[in-house]
Amino acid sequence: MSIIEKAVGKLDLQPEKAQTSRGIPDVESEANGADTIQKAATSATVAGSAVRPSGKKSGEKAQAVTANAAPTADIEAERVQIPFDALHDLGILSPALPRSTIAEEFRAIKRPLLKNITGETAAPIDNANLIMVSSALQGDGKTFTAINLALSIAMEQDKTVLFVDADVSKANAGKLLNVPPHRQGLTDVLENKGVTLSDVILRSSMDKLSILPAGKVHERSTELLASDSMKALMIELSERYSDRVIIFDSPPLLLTTEAGVLAGLMGQIVFVVRADTTPQHALSEALQYISEDKMVGMVLNGARKRRFGMYSYGYGYSYGYGYGDRHLESAS
Numbered sequence: 322m323s324i325i326e327k328a329v330g331k332l333d334l335q336p337e338k339a340q341t342s343r344g345i346p347d348v349e350s351e352a353n354g355a356d357t358i359q360k361a362a363t364s365a366t367v368a369g370s371a372v373r374p375s376g377k378k379s380g381e382k383a384q385a386v387t388a389n390a391a392p393t394a395d396i397e398a399e400r401v402q403i404p405f406d407a408l409h410d411l412g413i414l415s416p417a418l419p420r421s422t423i424a425e426e427f428r429a430i431k432r433p434l435l436k437n438i439t440g441e442t443a444a445p446i447d448n449a450n451l452i453m454v455s456s457a458l459q460g461d462g463k464t465f466t467a468i469n470l471a472l473s474i475a476m477e478q479d480k481t482v483l484f485v486d487a488d489v490s491k492a493n494a495g496k497l498l499n500v501p502p503h504r505q506g507l508t509d510v511l512e513n514k515g516v517t518l519s520d521v522i523l524r525s526s527m528d529k530l531s532i533l534p535a536g537k538v539h540e541r542s543t544e545l546l547a548s549d550s551m552k553a554l555m556i557e558l559s560e561r562y563s564d565r566v567i568i569f570d571s572p573p574l575l576l577t578t579e580a581g582v583l584a585g586l587m588g589q590i591v592f593v594v595r596a597d598t599t600p601q602h603a604l605s606e607a608l609q610y611i612s613e614d615k616m617v618g619m620v621l622n623g624a625r626k627r628r629f630g631m632y633s634y635g636y637g638y639s640y641g642y643g644y645g646d647r648h649l650e651s652a653s
Contacts, residue, residue, distance in 0.1 A: 401498060401499055401524070401525045403498055403526050404498075404499050408468070411465075411497075413469055414469050414473060416527065423469065427469050430470065430620060431473050431474050434470075434474075434566075434591070435474070435477070435480070437449045437588075446589065446616055447588055448555065448556075448586075449589055449616075450588065451559050452567065452588070453487075453569040453571045453584060453591070454569065454571060455574055455591075456592065456593040456599070457573060457574055457575050457592075457604050457606070458575055458576065458599065458603055460598065461573070461593045461595040461598065462623070463573070464488070464497070465622075466620055467494060467568055467570040467591075468498070471484040471530060472527070472530070474566050475527055475530040477529075479564060480529065480564055480566055481531070481566070482530050482531070482565070483532075483533060483567045483568070484530060484533070484568050485533040485569045486500070486533065486535040486570055487535065487572070487579070487583060488535065488570050488571060489507065489508055489535040489536065489539065489579065490572065490579075494570045495534050498532060500523065500534050503537075504521070504523070504534045505521045505536055506521050506534030506535050506537075507534070507535055508537055508538075509521060509537060510536070510550075510554065511545040512539065514550075518557070518558075521533060521534065542579055543578045543579050543582060546579050546583060551586065569587070571584075574607040574610045575606060575607050580610070584610060587615065588615075589616045589618065590611060591618045591620055592607075593622050595623055596622065596624050
């Protein structure tokens with residue numbers, strides 16, 4: 322029995338049904354929920370303050386200052402304005418609340434991943450800064466986990482994050498993050514050699530977080546992800562910036578072939594399991610799509626744990642190499 326299978330057995334995926342937790346919504350399985358967030362994001366505005374020249378009289382000099390300030394305003398307008406208030410209502414962490422329960426849980430989840438990137442492991446991991454978040458089935462909470470993980474790592478002092486919406490058929494993550502519709506993205510770079518990463522990567526209102534949209538829906542998306550262009554793109558993403566962590570929101574492994582292709586290109590994989598929901602046979606089947614040489618982290622979404630005599634809901638985390646007999650560590 323593999324180390325991950327043992328961990329799953331210990332986690333007991335079929336306990337008494339727990340009440341729905343506000344902090345762990347199923348954002349990717351509710352299309353109407355994504356539409357609601359998109360509407361909220363569209364109506365969100367960013368307040369700005371006027372720049373006034375100190376000690377200047379009106380007239381020509383003041384106009385010069387205003388003209389010089391215009392390019393900065395244009396740059397800010399081009400940024401994706403992440404709707405933090407709307408995301409917070411869904412239970413997603415907010416940089417404004419760095420000590421919230423969800424923020425603390427994702428500190429525990431990200432720490433082993435960051436250690437793997439810096440080489441604090443018994444064996445080196447190729448492309449350790451390429452991290453895929455996936456699940457066996459829809460509704461396990463992978464998009465919710467991927468967004469939280471990206472935001473949490475972007476709050477680090479010495480890391481920047483590129484969030485890749487690789488669930489190209491749904492692109493729910495992009496809707497939640499307020500990416501404008503019909504923007505070029507991953508599939509466009511892979512299909513059109515005239516489109517480069519610099520053309521499609523979007524800066525966001527969070528300085529250390531950039532976004533690569535999914536791009537247009539493509540009938541040959543699996544072939545595009547399995548192409549030499551995709552492999553070259555992964556190498557470029559991994560090696561261009563030493564401080565960058567790339568988080569991929571992947572499709573579910575059992576519902577698409579794209580996820581299995583992506584898994585082969587990653588350095589680390591975060592596998593999301595929803596307590597009381599994900600069948601154990603589905604988990605075991607999905608893990609067969611992941612190579613044994615991959616570092617696999619398992620997140621138990623909606624886990625019930627006892628703390629100070631009270632029950633709470635959150636995340637359990639464990640990780641190990643594929644199906645080997647490596648050390649298993651709990652961060653919950």
